[in-house]
Amino acid sequence: MSRPGESAQQRDTPALTERGGVRKAAILEAALRVIGDKGLAGLSMRAIAAEAGLPLGALGYYFKTKDDLILEAFELHTRREADRVLAAFAGVENGDHADDIAEHLTAFIHHGLTEARTSxxxxxxxxxxxxRRPDLARVSRAWRQALQIQVSHVASRLGSDDPETDSEIILSVIAGLEIDHLATPLDPSTTQAIRTALRRTITRLGLRGNAARL
Amino acid sequence: MSRPGESAQQRDTPALTERGGVRKAAILEAALRVIGDKGLAGLSMRAIAAEAGLPLGALGYYFKTKDDLILEAFELHTRREADRVLAAFAGVENGDHADDIAEHLTAFIHHGLTEARTSxxxxxxxxxxxxRRPDLARVSRAWRQALQIQVSHVASRLGSDDPETDSEIILSVIAGLEIDHLATPLDPSTTQAIRTALRRTITRLGLRGNAARL
DNA sequence: GTTGAACTGGAACGAACGTACCACTCGGAT
DNA sequence: ATCCGAGTGGTACGTTCGTTCCAGTTCAAC
Known part of the structure; x- marks a missing residue:
């Protein structure tokens, strides 16, 4: 772990000590926060350093370039988000009615539009x-594919007769609802509209929970 | 039209001659192109000027700031796109089967992911x-609301028993399919998956064209 | 033909940017 | 005790940025 020349990600960055790893992680977290509320357009090495409470020089030590930093931040985000999505769809399978399923998804979207909005x-x-960036596109594709596989398994267990298509529809509806409501402040009636849309989608796709399969 | 002090949008920009209007429009078109393929992060006044084949000084003459330019470019885009969407959904109503409707929407998405990708x-x-920007958010909201109204009218005419919810679902599915496939090159099998998802969505929502209503 | 506003385009400003550098400190291994 | 690479942080370079300025040109109105 401390052999010279060994590196977590780059040919010529030095090996990381535990303390170094903590700092590197803090930089990535700071970057995600800055991207969330200033955008990639507003993302500067200085802004990240300020957000992380670190000197500018530290960034150059852990990341070869800004683009490398962005790539690693994206990878961190997908890793973190995968767990959250998995948990959400695990809850989905415990519902008895279509309404229960829809409720889990509504909560998932609601969380993303409020507390986790930056993310x-x-x-x-x-x-x-x-x-625009092939390296980011690879991460996107892998992330999206992992999602689709998980959701299609869930759909299959919920009685779908075409799990692949249903998972594509469900993921699209979720993504669409998210972006369509990102520009608008989330009031209760909007949340209700989201819930209604999800209920109808789930119902019409014929998905049902445990009770129906007993 | 040439009274002094009169302005199309800003307090202290001069009135525009025809030639001026052409130049201003060219700047906005160039900006849309740059945003599409370099992103807002890669959008600079110099990049716009180069894309439009104009000197840098011209931008400052027609737009007070970069932010103003971005806002007007967005407004132009929504104005232009409204026509395209309207045309697409006008075609939808002429279909006899759910498959015809889905086909129109597939063509719409396909066009956006290929020829009109930049846009x-x-x-x-x-x-x-x-x-992040309230002025852009206003445009987004108005644009989204106009879409929803149009689509819900169409859904109603297609026999929907809940046009508002159905239009929300349809718009979300479309948006979701678009962003999910933006990072991936569009091969024929992907197009087929999009078509299948749209067919199933339309069918399960119980939407039918003219034939069913006769 | 003179006037004045619309328009042109090149040059220049200070600020912020990504990145590189380097003298320095620290801590575990020898 | 010493050594050496990991880690540190302040500084500085060259570039690009948004914006401003202004002397000059065009052209319709009088």
């Missing part, structure tokens, strides 16, 4: 930037 | 930036 905005910043 | 990317750049 959600950052996610879409990355997605759009993926259209 | 589509720019659109999502604007949407994300709307979360």
């Amino acid at each position: 959600l905005v950052a996610e879409y910043e990355f997605l759009i930037e993926s259209t | 589509l990317v720019a659109e999502y750049e604007f949407l994300i930036e709307s979360t």
Whole structure:
């Protein structure tokens, strides 16, 4: 772990000590926060350093370039988000009615549009930037594919007769609801509209929970 | 039209001659192109000037600040896109089967992901930036609301028993399919998956064209 | 033909940017 | 005790940025 020349990600960055790893992680966290509320356009090495409470020089030590930093921040985000999505869809399978399923998804979206708003905005910043950067596009594709596989398994267990298509529809509806409501402050009636849309989607796709399968 | 002090949008910009209007429009077009393929992060006054084939000084003459230019570019985009969407959904109503309707929407999305890709990317750049800029958010909201009204009318005419919810679902699915496939090159099998998802969505929502209503 | 406003385009400003550099400190291994 | 690479942080370079300025040109109105 401390052999010279060994590196976590770059050919010529030195090996990291525990303390070094903590600092590097803090930089990535700071970057995600800055991207979320200033955008990639407002992301500067100085802004990240200030957000992390570190000197500018530290960034150059842990990341070769700004682009490398952005890539690693995206990877961190997808890793973190994968757990959250998995948890959300695990809850989905415990519902008895279509309404229960819809409720889990509503809560998921609601969380993203309120407490985790910064993180959600950052996610879409990355997605759009993926259209221009092949390295980010690879992460996007892997992330999206992992999601689709998980959700199609869930759909299958919920009685879908075409799990692949249903997972594509569900993921699209979720993404669409998210971006369509990002520019608007989230009031209760909007949340209700989201819930209604999800209920109808789930119902019409014929997805049902445990009770129906017993 | 040539009274002194009169302005199309700013307090202290002079009135525009025809030639001036052409130049201003060219700047906005160039800006949309740059935003689409370099992103808002890569958008600079110099890049716009180069894209438009104009000197840098010209931009300062027609737009007070870069932010003003971005706002007007967004307004131009929504104005232009409104026509395209309207045309797409006008075609939808002429279909006899759910498959015909889905086919129109598939063609719409396909066009956005291929020939009009730059424009589509720019659109999502604007949407994300709307979360940070109230002036852009107003445009987003108005644009989204106009879409929803139009689509819900169409849904109603297609026999929907809940046009508002159905239009929300349809618009979300479309948006979701677009962003999910922006990072991936569009191959024929992807197009087929989009078509399948749209068919299933339309069918399950119980929407039917003219034939069913006769 | 003179006037004045619309328009042109090149040059220049200070500020902020990404990155590189380097003298320095620290801590574990020898 | 010493050594050496990981880690530190302040500084500085060259570039690009948004914006401003202004002497000059065009052209319709009088």
